[in-house]
Amino acid sequence: MLANYIKIAWKVLLRHPFYTFITLFGISLTLTVLMVLTSFIDHLVGSHYPETNRNRSLYIEKMVLRDSSRSSQNSGPMSFKFLTQYAKTLKTAEKVTITSFFRTSNAYAGAQKIKLNTKYTDAAFWEVMNFTFLEGKPYNEQNIRNGELVAVITDDFRRQYFSDLSEPVVGKDIEVESIHYKVIGVVKGSPPTRIFSYADIYFPYTVPKSNYEQDDIMGGYVAVVLANKASDRKAVQEEFQDKIRRIPLPGNRNGFKYDIAEVGCAPYVESMLSIFMEGGPQVKVIFYSVIAFLMFMLMGLPAINLVNVNVSRIMERSSEIGIRKAFGAPIRTLLMQFIVENIFITFIGGTIALVLTLITIYLINQSGWIAYADLTINLNVFLVSIGVCLLFGLLSGVAPALRMSKLSIVEALKS
Amino acid sequence: MISLTNIEKVYRTSTIETLALNNINLHIGQGEFASIMGPSGCGKSTLLNIIGLLDAPSKGSISVGGQPVTSYSDQEMARLRNQRLGFIFQSFHLINDLSVLDNVEIPLLYRKQISAAQRRQMAQEALERVGLSNRVKHFPKQLSGGQKQRVAIARAIVGRPEIILADEPTGNLDSVMGNEILSILQGLNNDGATIVMVTHDEAMAKKTHRLIRLFDGTMVGDTTLTLC
Structure with a gap:
C-alpha cells in the first residue's frame, strides 16, 4: 500500500x-x-570542541545578592576565593575548574596592535576542557604555585603574533599589557560563542592582574563542575546548594546589605537561559x-x-x-x-x-x-x-x- | 440480495428541489443479470449509485443480504463496498498515473488480510480473465477504449464480489467493443455474479434477464426477459 x-x-x-x-x-x-x-x-x-564534556558539566556563573525586601540586588560572577571555598571543595564532582570570563587586552607584534581576549584559569581547566595542543603542553599546579609567567596561546594568535610560522613558538616570549610571558603551549582555538572556553591567551590565575586574591564574595570568576556522569549532576547540584545555604547571612558588600544569596549551578542550556529568565515569570x-x-x-x-x-x-x-x-x-x-x-x-x-x-x-x-x-x-x-x-x-x-x-x-x- | 424499500432521492439547492427518485421498491436476487433503462435524466445512474452505496437516499431503506445498511458508518459502508460490490463506469475511471496492474489491484489494497504477492497474483488472474494479461505494465493512456473498459472490469471482479454494478459500460464504445464487453459480463453472470447494468441501448438490455424501466424517477416497468 x-x-x-x-x-x-x-x-x-x-x-x-x-x-x-x-x-x-x-x-x-x-x-x-x-x-x-x-x-x-x-x-x-x-x-x-573544546567543551566536549558539556553533557556532564554544571556551570556556576552568577551570584545574586538581595536584601530582605528584594527591592535591590547585586549580581555577577564570583570571586576566586568564593569559588575555591564553595565549588572547588565539592566532593561529588569529578573535577572543578575556576576560570575568569574573557577580558579584552592588547598586544603588539612589532608596531602592529593586536586586540585579544585573555582568560585566567587554574590547571584543572585543561582537564575539564578538551583542547587540542598543537605545540607544548598546558600549565600545571607547579607552574601556578611558582607564579610563573607562562601562557597558552591559540593557533590564531600565534599566526598574528609570530611572523615566522615555520618554527615552534613554545619557549618564545610574548608581551601583553607590558608583561612578558613565556609561551608554554599552543592550542586549536575555541569559537567566541563558547564563552567558558574562548580566549586568545590563557594565563595561570597567579599571574599579575588576575585579581584572584580579591577579598570579596563577588568578582570576575566562574566555575565549571564536571560530574562523573550526566546522571550524577543532580547530586552535585544538591551538594552545592547545601553549601550555598551555609553562606553567612546577612552580609555586607561595599555598603550593600544583603540577606539572600543565590548561586545557580545548572547545565549549560539552563544556565544560559537563566539570563533571559532573570526578570521573572513575565x-x-x-x-x-x-x-x-x-x-x-x-x-x-x-x-x-x-x-x-x-x-x-x-x-x-x-x-x-x-x-x-x-x-x-x-x-x-x-x-x-x-x-x-x-x-x-x-x-x-x-x-x-x-x-x-x-x-x-x-x-x-x-x-x-x-x-x-x-x-x-x-x-x-x-x-x-x-x-x-x-x-x-x-x-x-x-x-x-x-x-x-x-x-x-x-x-x-x-x- | 439487495432490497430497496420506498427509496426517494431529492437534490436540493438554495432555490430548487429536484426529485430524482420517487418511491422505488426493488429487489435484486442472487445471480440475476438486470438492466435499468430509461431516457436521459430519468434517474438511472442515481438508482445504480444508491444500489451500490455510492450515494445515500433521502428517504427509504436499503438492505444487502437481508441486513439493513442505511445507518452504516463510513468504515462499515467502505468494507461492504470493498467486499461485496464491484463497479464498472461508463468513462472507465482508471487512475492514469498507475499501471494497468496497479489499477486492478486497488480494491485489494483495502483488504488487510491480502499480502502484496497475493494481490499481484489475483490482479494478474483478473486481467487474464478479460484477455489483457499482456498489458499489465501499460498505462491507461496507452490503451484503447475497449481495453480500458476491460481493465475496469478486471478491477471490478478482482476482489470476487457477489454483485457487479455497471453504469453504461458500453456507452463509450463502438458496437463491436460493446458486444465484447457484454459477453464478458454474461460470462461473469454465468459464473454466479449478480449484475445490475444501466444502459440506454435496448438491444443490450434485451440480452439480460430482467429489464427495469424508469421514467422521471419512477419505476414504470419491471420485466423478466426470456433469452433467445
Missing part, C-alpha cells in the same frame, strides 16, 4: 513540473532555514512568546501557503478519490494516503534542504563570520531535521486531506 501511495505521489509530482518546483522550492527553503538554525543552536548549546512568557512567534513565522506561514497549493493539487485528483472510495477506501485510509504522500514530498524537499544546508554551513564555517565556527549536521541535528520534516509535512497535509476526504463519491467521480 505504501509503495502504491509513493508511486502516485511521484507521478503527481512529475505531472506539473511548475507546481512541483514551487512546492519543493518552498519546502526546501523553509527546511534549510530550520536546519541551519538547528545546526546553529547545536553549535551554541551542544557538546563541541519575562519568561515574553521569551517563549517570541520563540513561538518565530517558529510560527518559520514553519506556520510556509505551511499555510503549502496548504493552498496542496488543496489545488488534491482537488485535481478528486476522480481518484472517488474511485478509491467506491472500491472500499474508508476516509481514514484516504487521509493517511494523502498525509503519507505529503510527508514523502516533504522528505524530497528535506533531502534538497539537507544539501542546501551542507552548502550554507560550509560557507558559514569558511567565511570567518564566527571564528573557529564548526557548524555541523550531526546525528542530533539530523534527527531534529527529520522531526521538522515530519511536522511540516503533517502541518501542510492534514487540512487538504481532510477537505478531500469529505467529498461525496458521486461528486468526486463526476469531476
